[in-house]
Amino acid sequence: MAKNSAKNPAGKRWIAETLFDDLGFRMTFAIDKVLYELQTEHQHLVLFEQPFFGKMLMLDGATQISKKDEFIYQEMMSHVPLFAHGNARDVLIVGGGDCGIAEEVLKHKAVRRLTQVEIDPKVIEFAKEHFPEFTRPVFADMRFESIIDDGARYVAKTDRRFDVIIVDSTDPQGPGKILFGQRFYSGCKRCLNKGGLLVTQNGVPFFQKNELAATMSKFRRLFADATCYVAAIPVYVGGHMALGFATDDKRLRRHSVTTIARRYRKAGGFPTKYWTPQHHVAAFAPPRFIAELAAETGGGKKRRPAKNLSSSRRAKSIVNG
Numbered sequence: 001m002a003k004n005s006a007k008n009p010a011g012k013r014w015i016a017e018t019l020f021d022d023l024g025f026r027m028t029f030a031i032d033k034v035l036y037e038l039q040t041e042h043q044h045l046v047l048f049e050q051p052f053f054g055k056m057l058m059l060d061g062a063t064q065i066s067k068k069d070e071f072i073y074q075e076m077m078s079h080v081p082l083f084a085h086g087n088a089r090d091v092l093i094v095g096g097g098d099c100g101i102a103e104e105v106l107k108h109k110a111v112r113r114l115t116q117v118e119i120d121p122k123v124i125e126f127a128k129e130h131f132p133e134f135t136r137p138v139f140a141d142m143r144f145e146s147i148i149d150d151g152a153r154y155v156a157k158t159d160r161r162f163d164v165i166i167v168d169s170t171d172p173q174g175p176g177k178i179l180f181g182q183r184f185y186s187g188c189k190r191c192l193n194k195g196g197l198l199v200t201q202n203g204v205p206f207f208q209k210n211e212l213a214a215t216m217s218k219f220r221r222l223f224a225d226a227t228c229y230v231a232a233i234p235v236y237v238g239g240h241m242a243l244g245f246a247t248d249d250k251r252l253r254r255h256s257v258t259t260i261a262r263r264y265r266k267a268g269g270f271p272t273k274y275w276t277p278q279h280h281v282a283a284f285a286p287p288r289f290i291a292e293l294a295a296e297t298g299g300g301k302k303r304r305p306a307k308n309l310s311s312s313r314r315a316k317s318i319v320n321g
Contacts (some may be wrong), residue, residue, distance in 0.1 A: 098135075216296070
């Protein structure tokens, strides 16, 4: 039986998300069947069919992705930084083993090379079997490069430089914890081109307020502009999810709808289900309590469990990276 699973008296099987046990509550999902379960060197994962959300992936007791709403996280983690930058040629994804974000990034014709660094090769194998809708177009694209390595080690040592770095990590615990540290962020800053941009997943501030505050504190030591934008993702209970945004170019989050729309048309005007030029701009105007958290300093805990599988519940990657 899957970890954190049980049956009610009527025989219905449920799987619990244990991410918020310390707050005294759990989310439980009735399941139709378990499709796959694995304990890797880095994490426990279970893939199952859910009546409403469809195919769902859970890592170490934390939801990473659901078929019903995956497009929200993927579009906001990819299109916001790329259209904010406006001229990204070389992009790095740390984590993101399910390749959902990679698929969105490669819709941008201006991107010449996309490198994805995933820590767990079994995640790639898993994704190819269970998420072919993402992996097939990505691995068929000559611009895509898949590297199996520790994300923190990679950014500390590579001689490559990137215009945009997207960190699709798990929560700051287990193997994902290192991707929330000052050393990792310093490594990202080191391999960004001038005017480059770093985007991270920072949990749901309503429940994980310290995570956002801690990341912003670290960002401010490294970048001229440290802020976040938001997206509402139904399967991640708690309201808005915060996505960290760090750069030395303060203009990148202040573009008008007209500018973003022009860049979107130039990129080919590909279809989206959540992201729009208008929402791009609006996402940088979060509710007051989130804006205040982003202005604080301090340490904290992240929303996704070690989502090494870089799918991010709060980071939608199937791996840590």
